Amino acid sequence: MDTTTLNALSEPNRLQIVELLREGPLTVGEISERLQIRQPQVSKHLRVLSDAGIVKVHADANRRIYQLRPEPFIQLNAWLESYRRIWEERFDSLDDYLKEMQEKEEK
Amino acid sequence: MPTSEQVFTITRTLNARRELVWRAWTEEKELANWLPSTPLETISFDVREGGRYRYTMVNSETGEEYPTGGVFLEVVPFERLVFTWGYPDAPIENSPVVTLTLTAHGDRTEMIFHLRGLAGHPGDQYVYDGWSDALDTIVKKYT
Structure with a gap:
């Protein structure tokens, strides 16, 4: 078992982000607003989740939208x-x- | 599938009285009869709250040994056994927890086995509990 996934999920804010994304893809701004976490923090967590292969991002016009893999x-x-x-x-x-x-x- | 609180739950109705099931889980010589490839001399069970247990599975072909152990967190004779499940001397806070519940139904026994928290941060109840809850729902959605 690759523990990268477990490590990435074992942080409360990241876990919350993952739970939120279960409902559907969102932008950094939307996540920040829904969870009341500052945008730079959300971006940092998304980077960890992305490095662990848990989320992927795609660009839609000038928005970057995150979703679970x-x-x-x-x-x-x-x-x-x-x-x-x-x-x-x-x-x-x-x-x-x-x-x-x-x-x-x-x- | 897992429920919202456990990583997984197995429920079985066993064709034996509850006292026998309890003995099968708590007496060394009985455990040796059903734990796979586990020699009696590797089994040590100190069944009381705070007591430790250990046993070692041995691969008969390669001789490789797989020690398992933990601490009893709760012991209610014939009814309930809660113990950590991991490497023999692993710290309690960081270990998965098994809750075994036995309910008598005449000559039969319902056994409920919960395994919870396969990973988490030591001493962080939120992460520990939240993680396994979330995992369950996530796993349900994606498989």
């Missing part, structure tokens, strides 16, 4: 699913073993 989230999900699978397998084994315990007790 799905790839890092798909990777995160796959990573989480691998943990889930590990535990699911263990619980299959637990279930089997409980049957044995139960039989032992009944004897």
Whole structure:
């Protein structure tokens, strides 16, 4: 698992920006206004998010519009699913073993 | 899929009385019977609040060892077990937390397993909690 995504998200303001962008693409000014964070700060956070591949930017006339990229989230999900699978397998084994315990007790 | 509070949750109904499920989770010799590739001699469980546990999975082909461990944060016999889950001596604040809840239904037991907070900043509750919440919703949207 590449921890770049996790590191980029583990800062409250950046996380808020990502949550906001889930609703749709926005400009720096719009983000700044919605979150009440100063524009230079927002730009700084967007740069980190962009370096981590979490957001991408495109120009529309003289506006720069930021939006989320799905790839890092798909990777995160796959990573989480691998943990889930590990535990699911263990619980299959637990279930089997409980049957044995139960039989032992009944004897 | 994850709920809004946990990174993921697994719910299972087990065909065994709750006391047995509790023993399977808390007694070393029982754990050795269901934890995969985990020799009994690597398992040490001090099941009380603040107590530590550790176990080591061993890859039988390569001999590689994977130690796991943590601290019990809450122990309510037969009902609830909350523990950190990570490397054996990792600091508590920085570790994922597992909450295991057992509910008796006659001779069967409902087991709910929550895993929360796969990453975060030590000592920063907001980031720690907020991160996993946000991750869940983000993951839902994109997959």
